[in-house]
Amino acid sequence: MEQTDEVASLSKKAQKKAERLSKKMAAASLSTAATAGGDLAEDALAANYGDVPLLELQSKAITGRKWKKVSELDASLNGQSVLLRGRCHTTRGKGKIAFLILREAGHTVQCVFQVEDNVVSKGLIKYINSLSKESIIDVEGTVDIPSAPINGTTQQVELKGRKVYCVSKARPVLPFNLEDASRSEKDFQKAEQEDLQYVRVNQDTRLNNRVLDLRTSANQAVFRIQSYVSMFFRQFLVSRGFVEIHTPKLIAGASEGGAAVFSLDYYGQPACLAQSPQLHKQMAICADLGRVFEIGPVFRAENSFTHRHLCEFTGLDLEMEIKEHYFEVLDILDELFVFVFDGLHQHCSKELEAINEQYPFEPLKYLKKTLRLTFEEGLQLLKDDGIELDPFGDLDTASERRLGTLVKEKYGLCVTCVVNVVSCLRVVQILFVTFGRYNTDFYILHRYPLAVRPFYTMPCFDNPQYSNSFDVFIRGEEIISGAQRVHDPELLTSRAEACGINVKSLSTYIDSFRWGAVPHGGVGVGLERVVMLYCALNNIRKASMFPRDPTRLAP
């Protein structure tokens, strides 16, 4: 079960030799990694390199050898022998010396192999030169502090290599080079000035070969940040008494209404994929769970090809009992997102740096107490800027973005201008107190027109044309939608009917409110949007590991 046929660039001689030696030697290396003396005529040090046969990788033995991570290598390990497993990022050989950049999870270290009696043979140098990029290799060597700083690796120490074994060979021809996929706009500009020709890897090529694309340092960082976002989300909510729930994705009726729903046959019954956990998270509140959250997939069969829509994404949802006012939800949300942003700032500096390296961005500006504007105030800001909109319509993407800019500009620069537009006494008070600090990429717009919100949204007590609802924006793009919900079954029914929803398909949902229901509210957040906008990435697909859009169902 050897994989030798895959490395076309391997010279035939070296290949034959490797085949002959690899099995015996790799076996020796696996049983006693420290003592792999050679006794073969061709190369007395042949046991120090070679392909590991698959059989040796089928859980044959537990040797107790310890591997270090590339990211763990630093000056404190100077002089120590270490064993690493990673990818062959690049190799460069000249005569009696070979340089191999070993990459593991986006971290790189330079390994130098130099011919030396009884340590490194010419055969090993040749073997290194035969390795295809992206192959998985084990390297053994001694940590060393180089005399001059190394360019192009993340680790500042290097490795004096002694042994190298290939665990899994990559095809010699890849869909694209990782180096090409890792370049920033700045690199391209520099190349142009220097008359260099760099290959640009376009988005479709990346996504068609996503497993390869994900290996860049920036992408490694993006998905670690995504993991942190949901970790902080949960940590905070659990600390506030929220219970994590898992609601069904296979449901009888559309949860959000409209046509954007995937349908399927469920043992002869028509079924939908949930467009959100909306109905069931509210039912969990009716079931006395008090405060609940869910992290799970949501499905939208929209025929959208924008930079911010996906057909499947990860919803961060919460729903909670409220005692008096939906601002109780906003208060939780406020603290929650400050907790998430602070957490990323504190724990992910390396990841943010790696993303910045390829996709430079301004750090997100946010306040400890998030700015809240009413929808009317937002429209007024836009009006003052020359954009007049339907007072009971929704914002489009362009006006959302413009409003984001206006909020950031106006609220930081000119308090008198703000006082003119913001009539709400409370906001003016806060403005005076914190004058000059309202420079924020993150704000809340609330009291939306009822007509543009889902049927389960609670109308305002003083004007039923408005609703107790809100959107939250990062850098002028919506990432969160939320509201107080209608907990009264009669009002809920009439609202659903008014919105043209098939009430029958929602009967078990509406019935849940007939057995006593607490006033409640909640929000839905798009995880990919949070990551995209926190890092100012230009496309939601960059924040989804295996994105789904109307033409993309694989990988």
Next chain:
Amino acid sequence: MEQTDEVASLSKKAQKKAERLSKKMAAASLSTAATAGGDLAEDALAANYGDVPLLELQSKAITGRKWKKVSELDASLNGQSVLLRGRCHTTRGKGKIAFLILREAGHTVQCVFQVEDNVVSKGLIKYINSLSKESIIDVEGTVDIPSAPINGTTQQVELKGRKVYCVSKARPVLPFNLEDASRSEKDFQKAEQEDLQYVRVNQDTRLNNRVLDLRTSANQAVFRIQSYVSMFFRQFLVSRGFVEIHTPKLIAGASEGGAAVFSLDYYGQPACLAQSPQLHKQMAICADLGRVFEIGPVFRAENSFTHRHLCEFTGLDLEMEIKEHYFEVLDILDELFVFVFDGLHQHCSKELEAINEQYPFEPLKYLKKTLRLTFEEGLQLLKDDGIELDPFGDLDTASERRLGTLVKEKYGLCVTCVVNVVSCLRVVQILFVTFGRYNTDFYILHRYPLAVRPFYTMPCFDNPQYSNSFDVFIRGEEIISGAQRVHDPELLTSRAEACGINVKSLSTYIDSFRWGAVPHGGVGVGLERVVMLYCALNNIRKASMFPRDPTRLAP
């Protein structure tokens, strides 16, 4: 927008009165809860009770009043005035006194209202008697330590009530009574002896009205435990460097093979719902994420009506690079589940007690280092017990259960018998050292026949009829499946073909291994099964909030 039409049992007189008063009074109560003096001729204290109109609950005002939780009430609050929101669990009035059991999230407290000049009027007593069970009510009163302990409530203090307002009325006739749904087998036995007739609420009635059913103390506990299980699962894995991922549920080909797949149309392309995150979590490993986990829904279109199968359940999945041996996965798993079980033991005593009250169970027995037996050893145990099975076939449910009993019995009781059957030297050694401690409900069976495992399972190095795979059992039922995976693309292709899988539909998956792949392994756990078997519940539907089986798509 009042809900008065729903309470048929309310006497007409009381109802009319309530209607007249409630709006004004509830408004007063909401604006200043502490000072709600009455000025009406009928009842000078009429402001102390009544229905709150919906308008008042539409986020009208923020009063700053503080609510306590029923679960927070204890003797330390003796003499203090508190405000509570909960459900009207039961009421009982006699003359000038009314007893109301208030329930919140499964916790109950007795509220006593006694007619007293300038404090509690007869009208209030009548109003309490008119309240329908399960209605949401606000109660204000003073915490009191009763002279004799209270039967039938979870809190040992009581409340001397002064005010009561109904926030949301439940229909007077419910599908079943919460008290009936909360009874244990012991209650039924006792009732029989005493010639009482208790109503049994069968499973379908419960599930058809799941929102009501979930309100029992036992169910409240079950879903809090479920939330804890995934919290501990994550906490441990994050501490071990695992990255949380979200893989697509909409995929082009079946992930596990076989016919048990839900199909749908995806913009004109045939698509499936993922039967597991198997393919994509392995692809995340090929994408250099090193160690990943996912918590998300998995879909199985099996036509099963057993006590342990669902068509949609929550998968706890992990996948990790291994250096040498799939026991590295078992080592993580071992620690992980001991962490989860220890965590439940330490943090969920109240929840476990609540479940035990209705569904008594033996606490789970587990070892700090989980017992590992090979499949062959398992078959030998069964053979010695008179059950002969195909050495290369799978275990059925009955033999799994029997084996669980045998392991628990034999390994705790008779070391000589164990020595006879267990040939593996290592196990015998451990047995002698820890003689008498092998009394476990939790063990691992590994080295399964290759033929009964999915195509991506790595064969054993020494015998390709066996595989580097394992199942983990709680109380004789499988909860976890795992294995080393095939990381070689050629072997993977031939294994898929041998298993009759359409290799073409898996091409992006198999291609992921052509660009270098680390040896790796992982596991899939069913969250509902963990909860069901940890608590020894007799049906998986009890551990799924809104279960899905071939006939159940709602609620």
